[in-house]
Amino acid sequence: MTGTRLSKRSVALPVGALLVLCALFVVGRPWGTARIDAYRTGLQQLRLASAELEQDVLRERLGLPERHGSHAQAFAALRARAEALRDVPPFLSNEEARVMASSLDAYLGALEDNRALLERSRAAQARGEQREADAAMQALLERSASAQAERLVGTFIQLHERAQVANERTRVVFFAASLLLGAYVVVVLVRLSRASGELATLNAALEERVEERGRELVAAGEEQRTTQARKAAILEAAPDGILLIDEVGRLLELNPTAEKVFRLTAAQAVGREFLALALPASLPAGKREEVSAALGETSGVATRLESPCLRADGSMFPAELTLVRVPGEGPARFTAFVRDITERKEVERMKNEFVSTVSHELRTPLTSIRGSLGLLEGGIVGEVPEPALEMVRIARSNTERLIRLINDILDLEKMEAGMLELKLASLDARELVEATFSGLKGVADAAGVVLRADVEESPRVRGDRDRLIQVLTNLVSNAVKFSTGGAEVVVRVLPEVPGRVRFSVVDSGPGIPEEQKDRLFARFQQLDGSDTRSKGGTGLGLAISQAIVNQHGGGIEVLSAPGKGSTFTFTLEAARPLSGSHPAVVAAATARDTSRHDVLVATADPELSGLLRGLLSQEGYRVVRAVSLAEAQKVLEAEPPDAVVLDTRIPDGQALDWVRSLREQPRTRALPVVALSGRSSEGEGVGTPLVVDWMSQPLEESGLLSALRHAMRRPGQARVLVVDDDVATRRVICARLERLGRVQVFEAADGESAVELARRTPPDLIVLDVGLPGLDGFEVVDILRRGRGRTTPLIVFTGRDLSRADQRQLTLGMTRHLSKARSSEEELVASVRELLHELLSGKDGELETRAVS
Template sequence: MVRIARTNTERLIRLINDILDLEKMEAGKLELKVSTPECSDLVESTFASVRGMADGAGVSLHAEVTGTPQVKADRDRLVQVLTNLVSNAVKFSPQGAGVTVRVGEEADGRVRFSVVDQGPGISQEQRARLFGRFQQLDSSDTRSKGGTGLGLAISQAIVEQHGSHITVESEEGRGSTFTFTLESARPASVTPPPVIPEDASRHEVLVTTADAELASLLGGLLAHEGYRVVRATSLIEAAKHLDTALPDALVVDMRLPEGHALDWVRRLREQPRTHELPVLALSGRSEDAEGVPHWVDWMPRPLEESRLLKSLRYATRQPGQARVLVVDDDASTRRTLCAQMERLGVQVFEAADGESAVELARETTPDLIVLDVGLPRLDGFEVVDILRQGKGRATPLIVFTGRDLTRMDERQLTLGITRHFTKSRASEEELVSSVRDLLNGLLARKAHLS
């Protein structure tokens, strides 16, 4: 009985620590102690902590570290990420199988980490929920594997704090590969511009600055909001990136050492391919932007984060009138909400269940979602968890439900700017006022930004 009590107490402590970690990350209060650890040491430390578990499961561990790469990262937090990924791979690997950690430098000056297993694989639907809080994929199988359901959410948050993102490649019956990249501690050699990997699930922002501190700030901020960040340290490097693939928006530091950033942007406007590329200028004088079309905003430093995120939201949205997705399984409530939205002059899409809501959110990229919680097929919690993994992560959200929500419920039911209403206590005026606020000027924007 004492042993059982001790085991349960230790599990509860781990759960509390995990929740505290997540709260710190979401509040931006997690301090990273950045150093330049060797990747071989990171892998060895990871294997040391999971070897007992792997031996007990009959799973072998393999390291494939090419060269002697080093990264700019918080060593302990990175070991925590790798330990989570490797322990999960061990849990779901059959006896006699192997788990491999591959590490190697890439041409763009980053280091790629991959954790490869030979487990049952992950379906497309399960992958959409993989990094949500308290997610365990199959109650009939994975519950027996243990864990709090927070490990992958924490791992994703830590990697995003480092300006990157964990991706998953998997095929049912053929195993899974979890991958992320980090900045190398060694300067990159002069090479052709890297091929920017396609990731249709997230908006891409090209940040051009030679200021390492500013780049780190923007990388963490934008990655936390769900953007994929590509960095260029000079106008020449930025031009090479633009030749390879166009991002959804360009952020340019006007204080680049080489100068002429404004002239460079003017030249972009003269080229058909980049004529309408949205540009956010940092640390310049607003009067310098006169006569330059398609500026989204001109921002002084120190940077105002909320203004930057608002501007990027405008920059990456599809042109046209404001779009609102109304999700409720009750037809009469849905009709009432749609009528209220249409009176505001917005384009309304409606869904009666969670699966349809996710599909419509991906197809229409709404500017606001009004969401009930008690939905068939996928409930509101699952819808939010799925949307957090892609472009919907920063979408403003109104949760409009008949149930009373706890503080934990409210934290889970959050995308971008989010407001929570109980149907029996919210007036029509309150709801409409919140819609106006969250659309934040889009009601007057009938056409393409210019």
């Protein structure tokens, strides 16, 4: 331990060094004395030269010989000496250097004045002007340059002495500081010497601790290697491909699963760009940017997305990518988890096929069962005993309940899969509420609940009519269900912020506890109150409503408290006002291909002509226009059309006289004519065979189309062709239609039979299922569209869910699309009545004249 102490010699060496340093400060001289002496000598020589110059000037004046000379060269020499003295010694501060420069400037100024005065004196003396010469000499002696040189020397001496005093003070202070420093060093060394023993003890303890810590580090290293091996085993066994990516998107590492997924080795992948390696060039627009944006996410939040990925052999596979930044300092690093979801997609495909199978194979027989029970309940097979009738009602009610449950489940599946297609249109909010109340009036009356609509300004919204009515029906039916007798359920609609319309369903029921609100919109969830359970229900209505409103860009909110009722609200986008003229003009832009039925439109009014062209072309007619009766006559002579639409205000001639002339010609005797008149009284006195129908203006579109269909059909009962491969469904539909009377029903079980029947006996209406053996519904419609059947009214009655593209393809004349699961037989019959209105209300084969106001 003593060997580690500081020796006396170690203490004496720094002390001796400090003493020598102090001695140097005491006896030492400041550096640069030679330069200072040289500068001082220069100043004194300048002063002496200046005095000698003045002496020579006086000697010249007194007529004595000059010793040194007073000519111009002497002044120049003095000036040069003065300029040389501007380089002052470095011990002077900047301020002191400026003082010396100012003194030199004063000297040079005086020297210049002396030279000028001397020349003036000499010039005056040369001219004989003694007085002026004396005055100049007197001024030269008064402003002597030697005096300025003396002041310059004195200024330097003062500055030098001041600097020396400051230097001495500094040396004294430095000396004192050196002594204090030396004392401090001695004290430190003494203390270090005392502490050395303690340090030796601590050193021994430290060595022991280091050995112990070394053993711990060895154990920790072994544990770390074990952990690393465990992590490596986990990465190698991980079912997902794991890739490490740097800040510019290049691959740094990947696990064996990633090698198998992408079918390459790590050596082939490392250093390549991840986006180029994993994503195919045929990636949908925006998907590559989405993946790139996820790689640039610096918040540390994982981004999960689905994208097709590319293997090294060129094949592609569906993948789920999870991208997240690795936490830590330094350059950014990202981890990409790649999961091959081929099996999941296959399961989803199988599930979708199952949903489609359920949609057709389960809902179609249920629809037939419901229809058959409805026929029994309506007494089609005779009077049913009351007990049996009650059982029929129960069976039909539960069948409808089962159909609704299947529809709800399938709707949820489609919504979750993003397959629910909305048919967006501009809708009247008041009409939506009235349609909802119409469907729930019976339920509300049975519960003793009053339904009230509070609609401000009758706003229009943009949405899918059927789906929005479904939402309102769910909300209002729930409000009715939980309201007491005599209570009121209010549906309020009012414009909110610009571009939005708010719907609110308000009831005065028992309310909803705060802790149960989160369960309202979950699947198959019902609140646990005793009153709630007694109301029944599947627990899917609110979940479906929430999904529908979400797809419309909104969300359902609930305001409720126990005992204070509930308010369910949602907002929809307000519909923009439609531009353009008549809707038929707009529809003409999307008119289908020309049909085989020709209609001659005779009018000179371009606006009416455009409206009729759009309306008739949309219904599948080929429109031929004539702007005068003469032009119309030429068209008739070339090729008579199937019908004529005549504007009675056509300018050239009497329109009715022209029609009478048509009736007198065998070729045009039976040609149907629909007359458009400014007033209905023009038809008075016109015989029945003359015209088929009168249309007053403004034009009623549905009346015109109905009149044309009535005019171009054969006499007899209304012919309806029912096409469905399910025997039970066909029988139910045919039984319903035959009860209308005046309807002749034809049946077809497949597409080929339907086309043959439609060609042999053109129907007035077709009720068509889509899923048919042989030719399906799409092919049947496509074939009929090529012939005269193109304008035939059509009701598509199918269990399949149709997209908007499907509905556009399944269109002939006036077309209705009904779902077997959601539309009852009553709705089907109502649609048949609507489309066959003229045929069901008129007489067989009779052409009648009537005024439509």
